[in-house]
Amino acid sequence: MSAQPLLEVRDLSKRFASRESRDASLWVIKDLSFSVRDGEFLTIIGPSGSGKTTLLNMIAQIDAASGGEVRFKSESAPINDPKSLNPGLSCRIGYVTQEDNLLPWRTTLQNVLFPLTVQGRLNDETRARAAELIRHVGLAGFENHYPHELSGGMRKRASLIRTLVYDPPVILMDEPFGALDAQTRAVLQEDLLRLWEMGRKTIVFVTHDIGEAIALGDRTLVLSRAPAKVAGEHQITIPRPRDIRGIMSHPDFGPLYQRIRAQVQ
Numbered sequence: 001m002s003a004q005p006l007l008e009v010r011d012l013s014k015r016f017a018s019r020e021s022r023d024a025s026l027w028v029i030k031d032l033s034f035s036v037r038d039g040e041f042l043t044i045i046g047p048s049g050s051g052k053t054t055l056l057n058m059i060a061q062i063d064a065a066s067g068g069e070v071r072f073k074s075e076s077a078p079i080n081d082p083k084s085l086n087p088g089l090s091c092r093i094g095y096v097t098q099e100d101n102l103l104p105w106r107t108t109l110q111n112v113l114f115p116l117t118v119q120g121r122l123n124d125e126t127r128a129r130a131a132e133l134i135r136h137v138g139l140a141g142f143e144n145h146y147p148h149e150l151s152g153g154m155r156k157r158a159s160l161i162r163t164l165v166y167d168p169p170v171i172l173m174d175e176p177f178g179a180l181d182a183q184t185r186a187v188l189q190e191d192l193l194r195l196w197e198m199g200r201k202t203i204v205f206v207t208h209d210i211g212e213a214i215a216l217g218d219r220t221l222v223l224s225r226a227p228a229k230v231a232g233e234h235q236i237t238i239p240r241p242r243d244i245r246g247i248m249s250h251p252d253f254g255p256l257y258q259r260i261r262a263q264v265q
């Protein structure tokens with residue numbers, strides 16, 4: 001893991017026009033700064049409406065910023081002008097959104113291969129990688145099922161590997177396991193950590209759940225209510241590989257949980 005940040009968010013701000021008054025505007029994010037190291041698993045926690053999705057949308061360049069910049073490998077991307085946005089930063093930033101967004105008329109395999117098809121990178125090697133990922137997350141045998149024929153957890157797995165398959169160096173994840181039951185969620189968290197240990201991508205993972213932020217992250221940022229600022233930063237000292245289901249009994253878990261909870265308003 002290099003000390004040089006891979007991703008830097010500097011003085012990032014975002015405001016939306018207010019419905020009530022033409023002149024008024026709502027600052028959702030104001031002068032937000034943080035950086036992410038190459039290979040780091042950063043978790044971000046903040047209350048509902050604190051601007052977490054808005055933040056990821058700006059990093060992924062699907063929404064323009066009102067101020068500030070995002071640097072990737074020290075290169076500044078001009079993200080203040082909607083016309084110059086480069087969504088996904090030329091496939092270098094993968095984004096697992098809050099909804100799974102699988103294409104309903106495509107099978108599991110076709111959905112997983114979709115980014116490779118769009119990028120013109122479908123070949124024997126990438127097909128083999130897709131097949132391996134499908135096996136890894138237990139979707140073997142479901143390649144020809146359509147999304148409506150999959151369970152919620154299976155859809156999430158398909159959505160996750162659809163992003164992993166094209167191997168972006170940075171992956172943004174927006175509460176990907178939020179809507180699942182506790183058991184399925186734990187299985188998917190284990191899957192994700194296993195896949196991350198294999199590839200060591202840089203991950204920015206947004207969640208509401210303090211336990212999840214601790215279980216997965218190298219470091220957790222706490223965001224304040226809008227306008228979002230960094231209210232706290234916590235190194236997660238629990239060694240890896242981690243036992244997700246038994247993590248609450250690790251002696252560092254309780255004190256970390258209490259410190260983070262005191263900052264999440």
Ligand SMILES: Nc1ncnc2c1ncn2[C@@H]1O[C@H](COP(=O)(O)OP(=O)(O)OP(=O)(O)O)[C@@H](O)[C@H]1O
Pocket residue numbers: 016017028046047048049050051052053054055208226
């Ligand atoms: N396109 C938009 N136009 C106007 N306001 C918006 C828009 N998108 C988001 N907002 C507002 O910005 C604020 C932050 O929204 P955002 O979706 O980023 O929150 P969040 O932290 O992701 O919440 P949650 O945890 O519920 O997903 C909210 O008050 C929301 O209403």
Ligand SMILES: [Mg+2]
Pocket residue numbers: 052053054098174
């Ligand atoms: Mg959100």
